[in-house]
Amino acid sequence: MTLNTTTMSRALCGTSLALVLAGSVLIPHAPAYAADPASITATVLDVEDDNRFFMRTGGTARGDVAYEGLTPGEDYTLAAQLHHVGEDKAVGDPVFTGFTPEAASGQTSVELPVPTNRTQYNIDYAVYLTLYKGKVDQQSAGEAAALAEIRDTESPDHVIQVHAIQAIAVTAADAADGDNRLPAEGGVIRASVDHENLVAGYHYTLWGELLKPSGQSTGIYAAIPDYVPEAMNGQVTMEFAVPEGFEGISLVPSVGLYHKSRVELPQDGRLTVLPDVPNPVMIASDPNLDRADKTIAIGVLFEEQDDN
Incomplete structure (x- = not known):
């Protein structure tokens, strides 16, 4: 059997690179990586009232996170950490939440505890969010590479407030x-x-x-x-x-x-x-x-x- 390589090259124009072996065309399998860089946006609210204000007793904050550019079916981890805006320091332990997206874009949520305010002043906390590829916990986070982060200490979408005595x-x-x-x-x-x-x-x-x-x-x-x-x-x-x-x-x-x-x-x-x-x-x-x-x-x- 004689193969006209010029004709075949034109037939495969615009497709993946082909290998011709013994009359068969083999198309290499490309890795299933997302086409776009990973990104996240978020809004953080009190789980009880869906607003960003907390009583002095604290409570639970929920971060509603929208993501883009992920690989469907792969494991990812979101880490959430409270950051005291006035004192510029982390508060409490980070919370790690794993998820597996069904599509490159979608939404997920992460919850973390908000401590009691025992001062005489309102306290602003920024919720720092980090997206990792794979399953990550507190022990392995130091070795993991972040795909996307939110480190915003000003936007009301990311900053919650815990009141002093009202x-x-x-x-x-x-x-x-x-x-x-x-x-x-x-x-x-x-x-x-x-x-x-x-x-x-x-x-x-x-x-x-x-x-x-x-x-x-x-x-x-x-x-x-x-x-x-x-x-x-x-x-x-x-x-x-x-x-x-x-x-x-x-x-x-x-x-x-x-x-x-x-x-x-x-x-x-x-x-x-x-x-x-x-x-x-x-x-x-x-x-x-x-x-x-x-x-x-x-x-x-x-x-x-x-x-x-």
Whole structure:
């Protein structure tokens, strides 16, 4: 059999290099490497609320990672490490998560613990991410070559914040004249709520009840169902309508600050915790009932009547 090599070369133009052996054409098998360099992008969030802000108790952060340029069917490892932005140091142990992509591009997730904030200041953590080829753990990471990395200490996509203590303080006054006494027939008690260290733009619920100094309920409620502060520190007011029938006693507002997404306010004015929501539900409160600056007398108090 005579082979026309010129004709065969033209027939194979644009294909892989061919070997002609005894009338057969053998095409070498090319390694199944990805055509593009590996790359990753990520967004890091609190697993409980899908935002980047954490209570002082810490929690679990989830990095949702998109990758490109991987080899389907091969093993890869994502390493996640918290990095204290203010102190420029690693915090805790890295977490290694293995995965096997089905396509060159796709998504995966990695979770890592976020520690409690025991300081008086908010702490920013950058989540450093490293992509390795193969199965890698803490012992072998020093010898492994990184395919892609994220080392961003500024973007909100990669930086989470763990708050210090968030607090509220309440004072109260007659809404009509600003003193600490309502007329016998009732009126409106205005409670001024000063807050510290809240997240600007986050959605909170403020809810409170007027209590007697002994702690007994009155069934008089007030709420701000959706409070979105513009700054960490600020003030907001709540108004409690006091009907007739409370003359002779004092009333004190007890107020709490809640995650809006974890509570609801039915028609009766009471606050209800939604089922199956994570704790904490209440973020801060000012339950102190023994303060003159939040105690309002209604009419003439019984003890004052006895003195006369």
